[in-house]
Amino acid sequence: MSTSRLDAVYRSILITKFFTKGWGKPENLRRLFEFRKIVSNRDECFKLVEKDYPVTITKEQNLSDCKLLEGYFLTPLERYLPGIVPEIAQKAHFQALLPLHWQEKGCKPVCLHLAGTGDHYFWRRRNLMVKPLLKEAGIGGIILENPFYGLRKPTDQIRSSLHNVSDIFVMGGCLILESLVLFHWCERNGLGPLGVTGLSMGGHMASLAATNWPKPLVLVPCLSWSTASAVFLQGVMSHSINWDLLEDQYLSDGAYREKLSKMVTIVDEAFLAGKKFARTYSEKVxxxxxxxxxxxxxxxxxxxxxxxxxxxxxxxxxxxxxxxxxxxxxxxxxxxxxxxxxxxxxxxxxxxxxxxxxxxxxxxxxxxxxxxxxxxxxxxxxxxxxxxxxxxxxxxxxxxxxxxxxxxxxxxxxxxxxxxxxxxxxxxxxxxxxxxxxxxxxxxxxxLPFIKSGKKIDIGKIHWRDREALQFMRGIMDECTHLSNFSIPYDTSLIIAVCAKHDAYVPREDVGRLEEIWPGAEVRYVDAGHVSAYILHQSVFRACIIEAFERSKKKWKDGKHIE
Incomplete structure (x- = not known):
């Protein structure tokens, strides 16, 4: 897969750095790993959020072209992992934009939009995705603020620079449960069919959220793939991480090496071995x-x-x-x-x-x-x-x-x-x-991109300690984000994933294919890199959302299959 030079150049000019304080507390990581085993099971995760989970609406306004609602609720993750979510991030803020008049009687489609990296507040998703979908297809939208972003950003955090590796898992755990809260809220208000989407990191979070809803759900993940490990270890995002700091912490605290490393597994190890065998076996010599x-x-x-x-x-x-x-x-x-x-x-x-x-x-x-x-x-x-x-x-x-x-x-x-x-x-x-x-x-x-270069690679210079810390990063990312560790969505025929052919942010090589993890899901490609796809192909993302909702309306009605 050739990668976009624009992606690499764009990432190089950004000053945002990730995980500037390291891995996070070992105890927090341990709790997150254990909780992952619960949320990865749809039946168990669904029980964590009751159908009447309290949601507070703070604003309701009729605009010229839609109805605007604003509200908040407390993240359910704080219930189960007390103290792990920063206090300012515990209140989940959202906006909902609904049509003044629904196009079809008895059909009120609504799509939840999750934020990608750096997408603070509501305006970007509201203007690029939600309002056009309202105008083009009468599909309502809910915009949820990410933990650690916008109104939920810790005061000492600079822009999108998450302090700890554990923060990305806290974010994922929050969004999985918060999505269930909003799906329940939609059903209580007679809205449906329902869907979820997002771009880049938002697309992957949408995929995780969709695994735990036990009913038909439209899913359109854009510019994401099957695991976050490739993003932080092989994509251009890897250059924004202080690997020396992570290595020093990993080696200095025995809790990471002796305890936490044994709690995680690299999901695609067997896949890599099989791929390598197939390649070498087919060679002439x-x-x-x-x-x-x-x-x-x-x-x-x-x-x-x-x-x-x-x-x-x-x-x-x-x-x-x-x-x-x-x-x-x-x-x-x-x-x-x-x-x-x-x-x-x-x-x-x-x-x-x-x-x-x-x-x-x-x-x-x-x-x-x-x-x-x-x-x-x-x-x-x-x-x-x-x-x-x-x-x-x-x-x-x-x-x-x-x-x-x-x-x-x-x-x-x-x-x-x-x-x-x-x-x-x-x-x-x-x-x-x-x-x-x-x-x-x-x-x-x-x-690994920071190992690759135009010059001859001196393998001997890659220190054994560097590999050990990198292997741990890969393991914990796979443990908490790999889709094969979660339930398969209820109806995979309602999934249309959109990927960029030359994506340097989200590599697809050497990791499990989405179609294999979720049989029945459809994957489409745009001839672009990550950045250019985000800028030029918003209309493609919206068209796939509209098509997926049409599939849902033809196949399901009130959660029941149409014969």
Missing amino acids: KIGIQTNTQIEKQEHLIKSLKCDSYKDLIICQEDKAKQQGDTKVDLNTKVPIKIVKSEEGTTEFDNLNKDLNLLLNENKITSDSNEIQKSTEQVSDRTKLKQTENLLSTETSNKQSSLKSVTANTKKSKETEQLNNIIEQIDKKSEKKSWNVSEMTSDFWTN
Whole structure:
């Protein structure tokens, strides 16, 4: 997925920083993790908010084109997690804009609009989404103020700069329960069908809120995806986080490492492993993956050439290689380098180091420095065995033209030197503090934007402690925001998600697909980045909301399926 340069430039000029005070109190995180298990179950979460939950209307006014209501209520989260919500954020403020005359008798559609990052107060959503929907389709709107935003922003918080990582989870817990309060309020006032939407962070919060309403509900999440972990770790938002501060706190307080880290899981770890296996298995050359059959072939080759060991086999092949005009010997590794001519006459080389990470994972290199060196030698030996096998296979193919397409599993000496350089970096690193190589080789680490650069990546410079703190961040984000940890919405056919093809804020690679997590949901794409989609495609978002409400009206009436 190519990403928008505009997204990166826009984020770079913003001075807003996130989590400036760190992770938050370990006790608060523990309470949030435990509460997540309750709100992730629709039946249990629905019981937390009674149908007659008190809502206070402070203003009611008839305007020229709509009816305006303003009100507030106390967030239900304060009931269940006392003291975790800042006092100023405990009062949930909202506006409701309803048509003066509904277009259809017995049908009063209303959509709840949740705020994206930096969307303080009501005016932006009111003018860009709610009023146009009223005019275009007669759909009423409710605008809820986010905790930590606008009227609910702590006095010492600067703009949208949340102080703690835990604040994003407090915000999510509040919005899930507050959405239930407003849905109940709508039903008490005869409003429906109901829906929920939002852009960016608001879209993800809308998705979480929709999982806990046990009735048909329109859901149109815009510019969001299946988890927030990719946003803060792989998207351009990662540059706005003080990782040094988070790392220091994580390592200095044992509560994070010894207790909290054991309470969370990385949801997409199995997905990543499966994806990596599928990719490497489909490649023409699979370095380092030795089946029993391959091992038997290698043993057979050694015996057939009357060599006592693999080293003797290399010596034998070296002598043969020197006599062949189209074969070279890498003086550093003593491995024959076979050049294969393509049909067009060009020279093709197989990449020896493109699967180095997979080789290291297969060998299960541990944190002990001696084991790292030993495993690295095993990687080298296995690579040499594979090269020799392919060399002999290529020689046999010269006698059988039908096997002409067989490609030798080698690369020119320049690529081999690159492989050796990487292995040398691992050896040097093992002399210092050791680390978990299986984590280093994950697709997750190589996709981090603050690790990527136009220059050659020095994997050895990524300290083991950095990875440990990052892994914890990924775990807690998945724990509290990954949609697979929550119930599936009541009717997924009423879901239309809108994504930007080149979104640099919300990466979609290496995380679960929305269509797989919610079978039946529809995902549509606009050809834009995150920022340009927000500016240019508001009409697309509204059109999807209107279409989803039309689906609901055709399929459901008063919560009952229309036959």
